[in-house]
Amino acid sequence: MNPPVKRRPSGRHHGNLRNDLLRAALELVGERGPHGFTLAEASRRAGVSVAAPYKHFADRESLLAELAVQGYRTQRERFAAALAGDDDPVEQLGRFAAAYVRFAAEEPALFDVTFHAGIDKSRFPGLASAGDEVSALLLPVARRLTASDEAAFELLLRVASAAHGLAEFLRQGLFGLPAEALPATESRATTTARTLATT
Structure with a gap:
């Protein structure tokens, strides 16, 4: 047998x-x-x-690129939910900035892959498309506050840059223990975005 x-x-x-x-x-x-x-x-x-x-x-970068696509998609979901909470574009940008900080705090690995992996987007069209989807969600909000597409892009860039910096400071412990400092950092991000959107 x-x-x-x-x-x-x-x-x-x-x-x-x-x-x-x-x-x-x-x-x-x-x-x-x-x-x-x-x-x-x-x-x-x-x-x-x-x-x-x-x-x-094909290689490790291909694996990281797939994770970065997940990162962008997760961001888009979070940002869309944040924008849905208000119709005022100034408040929407504030909510976006807060959501950006929370994403960095709650999804640190996805945040790092998306922004720190140094992936060559020219190799991965799907990655570039995923990033464009995030921009396509947010640019119309900034456009409601500006006189041109170029000005909208610059406003969104300033808001995102401020949120990114605050997120990095939070993760590095500059505001204290990250978990404890998260609400105050979200508030900082919201206030900064409102200021940028109204000046």
């Missing part, structure tokens, strides 16, 4: 391989930053062979 044939489980090694690799890579980014791990380490963390990722990703 022949022994029963052992079959590989169909879960993580087949249908879920891509998601398992993305999850493992995001965990590693959270622990070491976007430049602190290899594709082989992500494979081991996901429980697959070091050759397995190449079924889905």
Whole structure:
């Protein structure tokens, strides 16, 4: 009598391989930053062979690019929800700035992949498109407060830059313990955005 044939489980090694690799890579980014791990380490963390990722990703940057797309999509969802809370464009920009800070605090690994990984967007059209979707959501708000598309872009750039700086300061502990300082930092971001939008 022949022994029963052992079959590989169909879960993580087949249908879920891509998601398992993305999850493992995001965990590693959270622990070491976007430049602190290899594709082989992500494979081991996901429980697959070091050759397995190449079924889905050409290299480590391709894996990071997919995570960055997730980062932009998560931002867009958060920002859309924030904008929906008010019809006044000044208040909407304030709510956007606060949501930006909260995204950085609550999704630090996605934030780092999106803004600190140094991914070449020319290699990944989907990444550029995901970023454009965020801009397309926010630019019409700024346009309601400005005389031209160029001025709207500049206003949005100033608001986003201020929110980004506050988010970085928060994460670095410049305002105290980040979890405790988050509400005050959101308030700072909101006030700064309102000021930029009305001057």
